[in-house]
C-alpha cells in the first residue's frame with residue numbers, strides 16, 4: 080500500500096511527466112515550423128520518452144494498490160525566440176523535474192517507503208542524464224551563435240538520435 084501522501088505525490092509526478100511530454104511536443108512543433116527537422120525529431124523522441132516516464136508512475140501507483148488521479152495539463156507556449164531559447168527552457172524544465180523528483184524522494188524516505196525509494200533511484204539517475212544531454216545542446220547552440228552553417232550541422236546531428 081502507498082501512504083496517502085506518497086500516492087498524491089506520485090500522482091503529481093505522473094502529471095509532471097505528461098506535462099513534460101506536452102512541452103517537448105510544443106517545442107517539436109515550433110522546430111518543424113522553423114524547418115529544423117533534426118531538432119523536431121529529437122524533441123519528438125524526447126516527448127515520447129516523457130510519456131514513458133509518466134507511464135512508469137502510472138504502473139507503479141497501480142502495482143502498489145494506489146489510485147491514479149490525472150489532473151489537467153497546462154498549455155505550453157507555441158512560439159519561441161529560436162532554438163537556443165527552446166533548449167534553455169528545456170534545461171530549466173529538466174532542473175525543475177530533478178527538484179520535484181528530489182522532493183518526492185524525501186517524502187518516501189520520511190514515510191519509510193523503501194520500495195518506492197529503490198524504485199525512484201532510476202529517476203534520480205535519469206535526471207542526471209536529462210540535464211546533461213539538454214545542457215550539451217544549450218552549450219552547442221551558444222557556441223554556434225548565429226552561424227547558419229553550424230546550426231545546419233547540429234540539426235543533422237540531432238536527427239540521428241536513437242528512436243527517431
Ligand code: MG
Nearest residue numbers: 096099129132
Ligand atoms: Mg521525465
